[in-house]
Amino acid sequence: MQQVSAELVEWLQNEIGRGCRPEVLIESMIKAGYEADFARNVINASFASLEALEGKRPNVLGANLEGTLKINTDPLPGNFIKTSDRDVQVLLNMQSPRIMLFGGLLSDEECDGIIEFSRAKMARSHVVDSDAGGTREDEARTSTGAAFQRGETALHTRIEKRISELLGWPVEHGEGLQILHYNIGGEYKPHYDYFHHDRPGEAEQLKTGGQRIATLVMYLNDVEAGGGTIFPELGLETMPKKGNAIYFAYGGMDGTLDSRSLHGGAPVERGEKWIATKWIRQRPYQLT
Numbered sequence: 001m002q003q004v005s006a007e008l009v010e011w012l013q014n015e016i017g018r019g020c021r022p023e024v025l026i027e028s029m030i031k032a033g034y035e036a037d038f039a040r041n042v043i044n045a046s047f048a049s050l051e052a053l054e055g056k057r058p059n060v061l062g063a064n065l066e067g068t069l070k071i072n073t074d075p076l077p078g079n080f081i082k083t084s085d086r087d088v089q090v091l092l093n094m095q096s097p098r099i100m101l102f103g104g105l106l107s108d109e110e111c112d113g114i115i116e117f118s119r120a121k122m123a124r125s126h127v128v129d130s131d132a133g134g135t136r137e138d139e140a141r142t143s144t145g146a147a148f149q150r151g152e153t154a155l156h157t158r159i160e161k162r163i164s165e166l167l168g169w170p171v172e173h174g175e176g177l178q179i180l181h182y183n184i185g186g187e188y189k190p191h192y193d194y195f196h197h198d199r200p201g202e203a204e205q206l207k208t209g210g211q212r213i214a215t216l217v218m219y220l221n222d223v224e225a226g227g228g229t230i231f232p233e234l235g236l237e238t239m240p241k242k243g244n245a246i247y248f249a250y251g252g253m254d255g256t257l258d259s260r261s262l263h264g265g266a267p268v269e270r271g272e273k274w275i276a277t278k279w280i281r282q283r284p285y286q287l288t
């Protein structure tokens with residue numbers, strides 16, 4: 001385990017002070033002989049604390065830092081991540097903010113199975129009402145959806161176990177799957193998945209399981225045109241492909257939430273779009 005020396009801190013302060021970008025600093029540290037994981041962790045934590053000081057990052061109250069650290073720093077075991085029943089491809093691996101694109105997380109049959117099971121339950125999607133509490137319809141979210149319990153069917157259980165192995169995060173920390181369906185023109189305007197504790201309606205959502213710290217959006221069908229998942233702060237868009245999934249973590253190592261996780265679903269231009277979303281909480285999530 002390498003140590004953060006006084007020299008390193010001084011160098012970091014200078015470099016960050018003159019506007020050096022995180023990627024450049026990580027490169028410099030690696031060139032200077034630091035281990036890559038150590039360099040990434042130090043730089044990510046430095047930038048996160050800086051943004052927290054500047055008020056750009058809200059805090060995760062009572063953050064489980066050990067678990068949050070794990071989700072941000074797990075070393076990549078290969079181009080495939082092995083789970084007990086399926087090898088999942090890693091198609092994109094970004095350290096800061098933490099974003100991964102997975103290939104073949106779900107089989108075609110599993111995607112079809114989840115869609116078919118959900119059809120009867122689909123209703124107009126709601127958003128969390130930040131002021132009044134509860135949820136309501138909103139123009140920002142033109143999709144239909146259905147929310148399920150963890151372990152709703154054997155298929156849900158199998159997928160949830162795989163996700164837990166893939167992300168190294170206990171099944172109990174996951175909310176049940178949320179299924180969304182967008183028709184042509186359907187979209188989900190950019191938003192954060194985490195809750196603001198200073199907004200009364202959102203604070204309510206924190207009572208069970210604490211803060212959301214990461215999101216996995218699984219694509220259940222191929223979309224002809226449009227319907228990408230967009231990250232406006234990063235200029236990034238991932239296109240839907242059946243069985244693939246985009247993962248992004250916003251619970252930082254230092255207990256702050258990463259506002260670069262702003263994201264949305266771009267309007268579907270041709271075809272339709274089905275997704276299943278899994279949100280990860282900092283503590284076990286149990287609805288009574």
Ligand SMILES: O=C(O)CCC(=O)C(=O)O
Pocket residue numbers: 180188193215217227228229230263264265266275277
């Ligand atoms: O439709 C998408 O790609 C994004 C969905 C999303 O943001 C969510 O389910 O929270």
Ligand SMILES: [Fe+2]
Pocket residue numbers: 191192193215263
């Ligand atoms: Fe979202």
